[in-house]
Amino acid sequence: MTEPLLRIRDLRVDVQGAHALAGVDLDVAPGAAVGVVGESGCGKTMTALAVLGLLPPGGRVLGGSMSFAGVDLRTANLESLRGNEIGMVFQDPLTSLNPTMTIGAQVAEPLLLHREVSRREAWRTAEEALGLVGLPQPAERMRSYPHQLSGGMRQRVAIATALVCRPKLLIADEPTTALDVTTQHQILELIDDLRRQLGMALVLVTHDLGVVAERVDEVAVMYAGRVVERARTAELFNHPRHRYTEALLAALPERSARDLRAIPGMPPTLTEELAGCPFAPRCAHTTDQCRDERPALTGDERHAWACFHPAPPVPTTVVTQPVPEPVGEQVLLELDSVSKDFPLATRPLLGGLTGSVSAVAGVSLSIRRGEIFGLVGESGCGKTTVGRLVVGLEQPSSGQIRFDGKDIATLSRAERKPHRRRVQLVFQDSAAAMDPRMRVGAILREPLAIQGIGDRREQRRRVAELLAEVGLPEQAVHRYPHEFSGGQRQRLGLARALALRPDLLVADEPVSALDVSVQAQILNLLRRLRAEHALTYLFVSHDLAVVRHLADTVGVMYLGKLVEVGPVREVYREPRHPYTRLLLDSLPSAGAHRSSTAPGGEPPSAARPPSGCRFRTRCPRAEAVCAEVEPPLTTDGGRQVACHFPG
Amino acid sequence: MIAREQIARSFVRNRLAVAGLVVLLLLAAFSWLGPLLWPTDQVHTDLAAATLPPGSPGHPLGTTDLGYDLLGRLMVGGRSSLEVGVAAGLLATLVGTAYGAVSGYFGGWVDAVMMRVTDAVLAIPALFLLIVVAAMVTPSKPLLVLVIGAVAWLSPARLVRGEALSLRSREYVQAMRVMGGGSVRAVLRHIVPNTIGTVAVNATFQIADAILYVAYLSFLGLSVPPPATDWGTMLSGGLTYAQDGYWWLIVPPGVAIVLVVGAFNFIGDGLRDAFEVRLQRRPA
Numbered sequence: 001m002t003e004p005l006l007r008i009r010d011l012r013v014d015v016q017g018a019h020a021l022a023g024v025d026l027d028v029a030p031g032a033a034v035g036v037v038g039e040s041g042c043g044k045t046m047t048a049l050a051v052l053g054l055l056p057p058g059g060r061v062l063g064g065s066m067s068f069a070g071v072d073l074r075t076a077n078l079e080s081l082r083g084n085e086i087g088m089v090f091q092d093p094l095t096s097l098n099p100t101m102t103i104g105a106q107v108a109e110p111l112l113l114h115r116e117v118s119r120r121e122a123w124r125t126a127e128e129a130l131g132l133v134g135l136p137q138p139a140e141r142m143r144s145y146p147h148q149l150s151g152g153m154r155q156r157v158a159i160a161t162a163l164v165c166r167p168k169l170l171i172a173d174e175p176t177t178a179l180d181v182t183t184q185h186q187i188l189e190l191i192d193d194l195r196r197q198l199g200m201a202l203v204l205v206t207h208d209l210g211v212v213a214e215r216v217d218e219v220a221v222m223y224a225g226r227v228v229e230r231a232r233t234a235e236l237f238n239h240p241r242h243r244y245t246e247a248l249l250a251a252l253p254e255r256s257a258r259d260l261r262a263i264p265g266m267p268p269t270l271t272e273e274l275a276g277c278p279f280a281p282r283c284a285h286t287t288d289q290c291r292d293e294r295p296a297l298t299g300d301e302r303h304a305w306a307c308f309h310p311a312p313p314v315p316t317t318v319v320t321q322p323v324p325e326p327v328g329e330q331v332l333l334e335l336d337s338v339s340k341d342f343p344l345a346t347r348p349l350l351g352g353l354t355g356s357v358s359a360v361a362g363v364s365l366s367i368r369r370g371e372i373f374g375l376v377g378e379s380g381c382g383k384t385t386v387g388r389l390v391v392g393l394e395q396p397s398s399g400q401i402r403f404d405g406k407d408i409a410t411l412s413r414a415e416r417k418p419h420r421r422r423v424q425l426v427f428q429d430s431a432a433a434m435d436p437r438m439r440v441g442a443i444l445r446e447p448l449a450i451q452g453i454g455d456r457r458e459q460r461r462r463v464a465e466l467l468a469e470v471g472l473p474e475q476a477v478h479r480y481p482h483e484f485s486g487g488q489r490q491r492l493g494l495a496r497a498l499a500l501r502p503d504l505l506v507a508d509e510p511v512s513a514l515d516v517s518v519q520a521q522i523l524n525l526l527r528r529l530r531a532e533h534a535l536t537y538l539f540v541s542h543d544l545a546v547v548r549h550l551a552d553t554v555g556v557m558y559l560g561k562l563v564e565v566g567p568v569r570e571v572y573r574e575p576r577h578p579y580t581r582l583l584l585d586s587l588p589s590a591g592a593h594r595s596s597t598a599p600g601g602e603p604p605s606a607a608r609p610p611s612g613c614r615f616r617t618r619c620p621r622a623e624a625v626c627a628e629v630e631p632p633l634t635t636d637g638g639r640q641v642a643c644h645f646p647g
Numbered sequence: 648m649i650a651r652e653q654i655a656r657s658f659v660r661n662r663l664a665v666a667g668l669v670v671l672l673l674l675a676a677f678s679w680l681g682p683l684l685w686p687t688d689q690v691h692t693d694l695a696a697a698t699l700p701p702g703s704p705g706h707p708l709g710t711t712d713l714g715y716d717l718l719g720r721l722m723v724g725g726r727s728s729l730e731v732g733v734a735a736g737l738l739a740t741l742v743g744t745a746y747g748a749v750s751g752y753f754g755g756w757v758d759a760v761m762m763r764v765t766d767a768v769l770a771i772p773a774l775f776l777l778i779v780v781a782a783m784v785t786p787s788k789p790l791l792v793l794v795i796g797a798v799a800w801l802s803p804a805r806l807v808r809g810e811a812l813s814l815r816s817r818e819y820v821q822a823m824r825v826m827g828g829g830s831v832r833a834v835l836r837h838i839v840p841n842t843i844g845t846v847a848v849n850a851t852f853q854i855a856d857a858i859l860y861v862a863y864l865s866f867l868g869l870s871v872p873p874p875a876t877d878w879g880t881m882l883s884g885g886l887t888y889a890q891d892g893y894w895w896l897i898v899p900p901g902v903a904i905v906l907v908v909g910a911f912n913f914i915g916d917g918l919r920d921a922f923e924v925r926l927q928r929r930p931a
Contacts, residue, residue: 391825420827433818437840446836447826500826 003070005030005169005201006051011064013043013050018270020046022225023064025297028169033195033202035212035233038222039248039267039515044205047222048171051203052088053078069168084114087162087200091174093154097146097161103130104142107161114165129160132197134190150602152183159191166198173205180378181542183602185586188215207515209252210545210588213237221245224268224278231303241303241310244279251520253549260524260549263517266485277308285309331405332536333367333390333504338399340385357607359385361560362399364633367553369503372530372537374551374568376544376583378603382560387506387540391425392416403504421451424502428509430493434481440467440492441477447499466495470525487518494525498533506538511546523550544587548572556580559606559614566639576639576646579615613644621645654921664917667910674907678725687719690874698888701895709895711881712888720876721899727877728907731788731861735795736854742796743803744846748838750804751811752830762808765801773798774867781869788871795860803849810842844922851915855908862904878903 004027013021021043028034036044049055051066051073066073068081082088090096097106107126111117117125123142130138133156146154155175162170172191176184192215195202204216212219212233219236221229221244229242240246250261265282268274277283280290287309295306340360360382367373375383388394389401392408400407403423411419427433434443444463448454454462464474470491481489490510497505507526511519527550529535541547547554547568554571556564556579564577575581601618604610610617616626625644633642658664693714701709701717708717750761780794811834814820820837828836839846862879864870870880878900885896 393821393825417827420825423825425822425825427818427822429818433822435819435837435841437843446823446828450823450826450828450832496822 004028005032005069006203007065007067008047008051009065011047011050011066012062013046013055014060014062015046015056016058019225019273020059020270021050022270022273024222024225024227026220026227026230028201028203030168031195031199031201032218033204033216035216035219036203036205036222037207037209037212037219039207039517041267041270042222043225044207044222045173046225048088048173048203048205051171052082052086054082080114083110083162083167084165085168087165087167087170089155089158089162089170089172089175092178093151093158094146094178096158097154099146101145102142103144103146103149103157106146107142107157107164110161110165126160126164129164130157132163132194133157133160134186135160151179152186152602155179155183155187156190159187159194163194163198167200169201169203170195171203171205174207175204176211177206177208181544182378182582182586184211184588188588191215208588209237209248209516210254213588221248224274225270226278226306227297228279228307229305230297231305235303239303239311239313241299241305241313242279242307243283243285243309243311244307245305246311247283248516251517252545253520253523253543254545260520262520262524264521266487266518267515277306330369331366332369332371332403333538334400334402335363335365335386335390336400336402337362337364338386338389338396338401339363340382340389340394341397358397358560358609359606360389360396361609363557363560363562364399365555365562365565367504367536367538369536370530370534371553372539372551374547374554375538375540375557376542376547376554377557378542378583380559380603380606381557382606383540383542383557384508386557387425387508387538390504390538391423391506392420393425417451421500422503424497424500424505426490426493426497426505426507426510429513430489431481431486433493434489434496436480436482438480439477440479440481443481443492444477444496444499447496451500453500462499466499469498469529470495485518486514487521490514490518490522491525494522494529498529501533502535504536504538506540508540509542510539512541512543519546526550544572544583556583559603559609561614561642562633562640563615563643564639564641565633566641570639574647576641577615577643578619578621578645578647581647582618613642621647658917658921661917661920663913664921667913667917670906670910671914674725674903674910675729678722678729681722682719685719685722687716689715689719689723698893698896708899711896712884712893717895717899720881721878721903724876724878724881724900725903727788727871727875728858728861728879728904731791731795731871731877732854732858732907734792735799735857735860736850738792738796739799739853739857740803740846740850743800743805743849744807744839744842746800747804747807747809748811748834748842751808752815752834752838754812754815758808758812762805765804769801777864777867777869781864781867786864786869786872791861791864791869791871794864794869795857799853799856799860803846803853806845806849807842810845811838814838814841844919847918847922848915851911851918855911858904858907878907 006028008024008026011021011024024043024047026047036047038044050061053073061074068086104123104126107129108122111122111125127138127142130141135141135153135156149157175191176187179187188211191202202216204212206212216233219231219233220227221242223244229236229240229245236245237249240249247261247263251263253260263282268278268281276291276293277295280286283290289308295308297304297306299305338360339358339362341356341358343356363386375386377383385394389396395409400409408419441463444466445459448459448462463477467474467476472488472491481492484492511522514522523546530537539547539551551568554566554568555562556577558579564571564575564580571580572584575584604617612628612630613626616622619626631642631644633640696710696714697712699706699710701707703709706716710716711720746761750758776798777794784790815838820833823833823837861870861877862882865877865880865883871877881900882897882904885893885900888896
């Protein structure tokens with residue numbers, strides 16, 4: 001093996017008393033791509049920041065060594081390396097770009113700092129870099145400000161800034177987490193491409209195993225401030241040895257069958273030094289040795305793991321499709337060409353609207369009793385608004401929403417309150433959806449109190465029942481929401497939604513803020529609750545893998561329109577709308593092979609949708625008729641698609 | 648809903664706030680219990696014993712221009728100042744909070760109209776309002792409370808309205824609406840309790856301000872009628888003799904006012920921290 005470009009040995013970092021890194025070993029060869037994966041708080045970002053000398057306040061390097069191209073990073077002048085020899089891309093391009101500087105000035109800045117070049121040369125090189133990252137009309141964009149660009153474009157600019165000095169190493173920290181799935185695909189392709197073109201090494205830090213699956217040569221899995229397993233990518237995904245990696249892969253919705261193998265418990269807090277294996281408390285294979293002794297990284301160059309009882313080197317489970325639950329024929333919820341317009345600017349008192357935007361533009365769908373209907377689409381497509389319309393947080397501008405055969409807009413005041421019991425909402429961020437001043441007991445009792453169900457004693461009993469149902473201890477009633485972890489709060493959110501024994505649960509991205517292992521716990525819980533309470537779900541999500549795992553029927557939205565509806569299995573196997581195909585092709589997936597059709601463009605603004613078919617501006621099959629006639633949603637053998645040229 | 652012991656615990660952790668509370672209690676004890684230990688005649692003037700300096704026999708802090716014992720007069724004045732200050736501050740806070748919460752929660756044209764009303768009241772200079780009132784009526788304690796309250800409610804109203812505007816779009820308010828809850832519950836259970844930190848802090852500042860207002864008003868001649876008095880009136884009366892070397896007419900009431908205003912401000916800071924549930928540590 002050649003001398004590594006970046007070499008980290010036993011790196012230990014302390015951040016305000018917490019052992020953020022407890023001995024990290026990592027090598028990156030020149031030109032190689034290494035993925036660093038792990039759940040939140042495992043130290044992956046901290047490793048990147050330590051290399052760059054950008055530890056947060058209160059953070060300091062306690063020990064170990066880091067060298068870059070033979071230079072000791074602990075003593076080197078990092079300012080001359082950062083942005084020069086080592087480029088970096090952060091998660092949120094909106095905060096990593098300066099809103100008061102033009103794009104051109106920001107991309108040229110590293111050149112002026114590190115290279116003896118004139119302003120004119122720097123400007124020209126910056127323009128070249130913008131062309132390289134695929135920004136259309138780079139010359140004009142040089143004078144734009146960050147807010148004038150979309151998220152994907154901003155991330156391209158951030159990458160251009162990182163690359164303009166032709167670094168030997170690019171560190172990308174969750175570069176696509178804030179982006180939509182099709183944009184994510186574009187950015188990952190771009191990074192891949194540039195890496196080969198410029199011959200740089202890449203460290204890709206991410207929580208998403210799918211993102212690294214086919215992008216990097218080698219993957220390092222981190223847990224509790226340590227690298228617990230390191231291997232060639234294919235090797236790791238096919239034959240994980242460390243029990244944590246194995247469990248993590250089994251928790252991925254795209255890889256496993258009906259019930260996900262959730263990892264019990266939470267990652268350890270890093271304030272106390274653990275004697276044994278940090279994963280021991282959550283591991284199914286723990287022995288006394290694991291609790292007393294810390295396993296060292298063993299194995300060879302190709303594959304190393306830190307586990308006393310590694311998984312046998314045989315292939316893990318193959319991808320199987322979940323079998324859908326039997327669904328009744330009775331329609332519970334029906335949307336009939338529902339639209340929702342939002343005014344763009346209003347002036348109260350003076351009146352007068354100045355245009356409006358149709359977040360939802362004529363959506364018709366029906367959900368049968370007992371069904372899980374997954375609604376997917378990119379951000380801004382109107383899927384969340386559909387959910388809010390269904391629970392009554394918004395009123396439709398036109399169209400009808402019928403619940404159990406009754407138009408909910410015509411319900412009288414007296415009918416409305418009992419109707420509320422039957423439709424409940426689970427929020428993405430349960431922390432924001434609970435009054436921070438209320439204890440859990442009061443939060444769970446509130447729906448019962450509003451609906452006047454039972455006296456105080458009965459309500460208390462029901463609260464205890466709900467907590468047990470979602471797997472939380474009874475003593476939780478005395479605590480405040482902020483004292484719980486993200487997964488536990490999501491359980492509380494579910495408990496509250498179930499308090500009124502609803503028929504329909506609208507879940508708006510209920511697992512997208514959670515780590516993979518916790519996400520699996522919640523998905524399993526959702527599945528169990530449906531079976532036990534004969535629930536129907538409208539499951540709104542941007543994550544196609546989660547929807548495939550959980551839903552019976554999937555609806556795909558694009559710019560306020562439903563473009564395809566059908567049984568999950570059929571739609572995923574054989575998408576008929578070109579947009580569905582684009583989404584599925586963009587889906588990063590751990591293990592499964594992916595065709596590499598590079599999708600183009602970004603969704604246009606919903607305020608001025610294209611004429612005819614709204615997708616035509618990005619569609620490879622678009623013809624003249626698409627600009628003139630809007631394709632209606634037509635039914636064909638149990639599947640619906642809105643396209644002139646369905647596949 | 649909020650555990651009182653926990654709030655008390657984190658309040659006690661703030662040393663300045665505790666100091667403020669102690670000072671306030673001492674001043675209250677001085678004003679109400681003091682006359683039992685140091686009875687003086689605060690009704691009849693005694694011009695023969697006017698403007699005696701501190702340390703004179705029987706008058707440790709001296710006497711006023713009308714011959715009242717100054718120590719005893721501070722006690723009597725403290726009662727009026729604290730009574731009017733606390734009552735006016737609480738009145739302004741209550742009215743302002745209710746007004747602001749309703750305005751912010753409903754938003755739209757309700758908010759627009761209600762806030763234009765506060766703008767209109769704010770546009771009238773408080774001084775002008777007070778002079779008019781002073782010219783028209785004979786002052787009394789309840790009247791002082793009303794006048795000060797009428798001027799002071801605007802600031803909590805605007806503060807709470809701003810908070811309510813952001814609170815009403817919080818997801819927990821939406822969650823409550825999905826459960827079928829109405830506006831009354833939203834305002835009483837979710838909006839107002841979540842502004843309690845701001846309101847409590849503002850209330851203490853309002854009380855401190857009201858005590859100063861009583862002092863301003865006495866300069867305009869709108870103070871409690873003699874022989875009753877308050878610290879503000881004593882201060883403005885003493886200033887008449889500022890050139891004559893009677894410093895003891897100015898310094899004691901001045902110090903008393905500074906102490907009480909400072910005490911309320913420290914208590915306000917302590918309350919703000921104490922009401923922040925998320926900062927509280929759970930005893931192990």
